[in-house]
Amino acid sequence: MTHDAPIHAAPIRVASVPAGHPYVRSLLDPAEATARVVHLADPLPDPAEPARWWPPVMLDAAWLRAHADEVDLLHVHFGTESYPTEHLVAVVEALRELRLPLVYTVHDLTNPQLVDQAPHLEHLDVLIPAADELITLTDPAADEVEARWGRRPTVIAHPAIVDPGVDGGRDAELPVGTPGDAIVVGVHLRDLRPNVAGDETVRTLLAAVAALRATGAPVEARVDLNERVRDPEQAARVRELVRAAGPAATLAEHPRLDDAALERSLADLDVSVLPYRHGTHSGWVELCWDLAVPVAAPRVGHAAAQHPEVGATASFDLDDPASLAAAVIALVSPHAVDETADAHDDPARVPASRRGTEHRADLQRRHRRLRRQQRHDVAAAHLAVYERALATVAAVTA
Incomplete structure (x- = not known):
């Protein structure tokens, strides 16, 4: 300009x-x-x-x-x-x-x-x-x-x-996550700030995972929570929900993560679920896009409009497990992308950005190049x- x-x-x-x-x-x-x-x-x-x-x-x-x-x-x-x-x-x-x-x-x-x-x-x-x-x-x-x-x-x-690096420089290594057959769907509640619907999101997540597992899908829930939170009573409810869900759900409680640890934690997910009851935009969506981690975003505000491209974001209703299950399926399935003007050709199938895959690493490199521009x-x-x-x-x- x-x-x-x-x-x-x-x-x-x-x-x-x-x-x-x-x-x-x-x-x-x-x-x-x-x-x-x-x-x-x-x-x-x-x-x-x-x-x-x-x-x-x-x-x-x-x-x-x-x-x-x-x-x-x-x-x-x-x-x-x-x-x-x-x-x-x-x-x-x-x-x-x-x-x-x-x-x-x-x-x-x-x-x-x-x-x-x-x-x-x-x-x-x-x-x-x-x-x-x-x-x-x-x-x-x-x-x-x-x-x-x-x-x-x-x-x-x-x-x-995530710092996109310098033009012409070598791409820095970003975590891509640990590979595995299970589809790991996680939510980071962090310190339970006022717009985080902690127990509501966890309840919806656990019900969505249970419904997907009932179809034979190897889906697991992961809930991440800071040790120091703004709402201890809500944190106690979250712990009880995860405990009652059995082995298909895990809870990680820890001190506040630094940037590198947070990136590693996010990279170990196949889908990151936003837990917001209200909001407009989301830096979390941008962090996930930098790491090529797909996001399921509740239908509040305009976070889903930040990266509306196929495979990056899918929307769900915070109180509707079926809508979250559908969002997860959309994000972890291969994506149909029409790469030709010929309407008679089948659209190309692009793999989802699963944890630990070379496809995710390739997406990260492409995103970093776009971020530099x-x-x-x-x-x-x-x-x-x-x-x-x-x-x-x-x-x-x-």
């Missing part, structure tokens, strides 16, 4: 909320020779916890006024739940006073960190109308924003979760959004 006459010739200094989030870090192109965009570092809320970015310090009217000479643009991604609505109204007023543009990426039309969505909806009603530019991750989410607020965001796809495209798309936002504010204040 070229820009013949950029509105802002110097690097655009973006106050990203938060800059330290993996998604936000992935928006910069490390191969770019001249940095056109720089992210300001997150001021630490507490120096004693250098890894914690919340509550986001830059999302504050007083901070913006004190640092206005260091910022060209505010880009809000996550963390608004740290503040009441009045705080965000004050931020918007300060930006207008300081003539600084606001860009808002609508990641979440419902907030996965909250049960009561009323505060988040109030935040959307402030930020979406006020933003000089809007971004979201999928066309269906853009449709929803347009229908509700009369503004259509720019759609920019979610970039890689996407990294350039995502960075260029954000640069274009920033330049439009700066031009809008410059035109209003001229």
